[in-house]
Every structure is written in structure tokens, then in C-alpha cells.
Amino acid sequence: MNKIDYSPIQTLLAADNRIIRTGLRQAFTFAGFNGEAFTEAGTLEALSSAIEETSFDLIIVSAELGGAFVAPIIIAMRDGRLPHHPFPIVIMLLADGNPDLVRNVAAAGADHIMLLPVAPGPMLKCIDHFVVGRMPFVVTVDYVGPDRRIAPRLGCASAPHVSVPNPIAARIRNTPLAEIQSQIDLTRLELSTLKLRSYAGCLLAIDKTATNMFLRGKIEPPKLEFFTRSLDRIRVSFPFCCDDLCCTDVDPRTLGALSDLSADIEAIMHEDPSFDRARLDEFRTNCHVVADDLKQIISGKAMTTNEVRSKQA
Structure with missing residues (x-):
């Protein structure tokens, strides 16, 4: 050897x-x-x-x-x-x-x-x-990395596997730098697409779960705390996903809506009396609007993988 x-x-x-x-x-x-x-x-x-x-x-x-x-x-x-x-x-x-x-x-x-x-x-x-x-790698709303999950987490669908670049193997095999960079760019695009898809699914899960808690009057703080952390992760990661997808025309109100959702989750968790049915309806609308924004970026506004390949050719 x-x-x-x-x-x-x-x-x-x-x-x-x-x-x-x-x-x-x-x-x-x-x-x-x-x-x-x-x-x-x-x-x-x-x-x-x-x-x-x-x-x-x-x-x-x-x-x-x-x-x-x-x-x-x-x-x-x-x-x-x-x-x-x-x-x-x-x-x-x-x-x-x-x-x-x-x-x-x-x-x-x-x-x-x-x-x-x-x-x-x-x-x-x-x-x-x-x-x-x-x-x-797998991508969920709160994790990007090697697949060690036994079961999907709350708010996360079963995550597909993604083959990612191996920089050690590439260096040792003397892979051309341009080829390494092409692999990195394409994989980043795939991961960012999966992240946005996971975020959209999480937002719909937040809507369903938090609404049921409010209507039943049975608050489950651990789940709501997880949703708060998830919204924080989405808000921080979202602009970088858009950069990877070469998407420059994102509605700036999307980030504002994510902040509003975090405040609403806190209100539900602490049973704030000001959080009434009207505010619940607004909360649910925001969940679906932001989820739809993310899906639109994935399906229509992002540069496709083939377009990235053609730019790199």
C-alpha cells in the first residue's frame, strides 16, 4: 500500500x-x-x-x-x-x-x-x-452535518442524505482547485435549498402545534422553546441561504415577520392576555406567508443548479 x-x-x-x-x-x-x-x-x-x-x-x-x-x-x-x-x-x-x-x-x-x-x-x-x-450530511432546521440522527426531530421531516465534498481526499488526490470549488458551490446550493425547505416545513409545524396549544389552553414550554430557537436559527441563516442561491430580490419584510413570530411564541408560552384570537390569526398568517416566501425562493427566484454549472463552465 x-x-x-x-x-x-x-x-x-x-x-x-x-x-x-x-x-x-x-x-x-x-x-x-x-x-x-x-x-x-x-x-x-x-x-x-x-x-x-x-x-x-x-x-x-x-x-x-x-x-x-x-x-x-x-x-x-x-x-x-x-x-x-x-x-x-x-x-x-x-x-x-x-x-x-x-x-x-x-x-x-x-x-x-x-x-x-x-x-x-x-x-x-x-x-x-x-x-x-x-x-x-443531513439538513434539518437546527442541524447541518454528518448524519447521526435516529429519528427526525420536532418540526422536521425525514432528511435526505447529501454527499458533500471531502477536502482531505481532494488534496491528496491532487484534484484541480477549480473542480474542488465547483463541487463546493454546487453542494452549498443544494444544502441551502434543503435548509429553506426544512425551514418552511418547520414554520407550518409551528403554526399547527402552537395554535393547538393556544386553543386547548395546554401550553408545553419545551416545544415552544424549541420553536423559539428554531426561529432564531432561521432568521440568522436565511440571508446566507439567499446568497448561496444567488437570490437578491427577497422581501425584507420576511425577516421582520420572523421576529414577530418569535414574539408571538413568547406570548403564547407565557399566556400573555394580550394574545387574543385576532393576534392568533395574524400569527398563523405570518407562518404561512413566510413559508410560502421560502418555497417561492426555492422554486422560482433562485438560480438553478444547471445555471450555476453553466456559469462555472
């Missing part, structure tokens, strides 16, 4: 323990990683700056840096909200196997999770695994 040439891989290693960073860096150098393509970060700020400035193929990162959880940065990257592509292989390092921590890390979209201390041998074996292939 031919020895793998790791030298083209753009790698980011982020850990606040200098001993861990030094040990892995030395092992990687010995294995053939290129020092000029190897970046280290010891703080959350350094990690954020590195991801903002450089497009990485492989990110190895501790789940916590200086006591701060790194998941929000990985989530934003997977969601396409950072400057570079959302498809690096991400290996997250955990100090312990606490089930809640493992779930939170998996929910960020990591490709693989390893417990500290980690020896160089198992780490390199893990990377070799990704040279062969990676898990397909």
Missing part, C-alpha cells in the same frame, strides 16, 4: 493544552504534514480568527478552549455563515465522555469525536479513514 502524502492538507489544530498541541504537531510533521500548511490555535479567539482567515481541509479542535465551548463556531461554519466553505473534516477532542457533552459536540456537526489523551497513531488512523470517504 502506498504511503499517504499528507503534505497538501491545510490543517488547523486548536487546543489550549500546549503539550497536546506540541505532541500532535511533532507526530504530524514526522508523518509528512507540511509545517507551512499547519496552523495552531490555543484560544477561542485564535480559533475564530484562523477559521475566518483560512480555508482548512482538516480541523482538530478541543471541545473547550479556555473554558469556552467551541460548538457555536463549528455550527456557524457548518451553517455557511463564515467566509470559507463549511466542509472541513472536523475532529473534536473531549476531556471526558460525559453524555451531555458528547451530544452537544455531535450536534455541532463534528465528523468524529475522540477522547483525550489521544495518541498520534489513532489520530492518523482516523485521518486515513477520511481519505477513503466521509459520512453524508
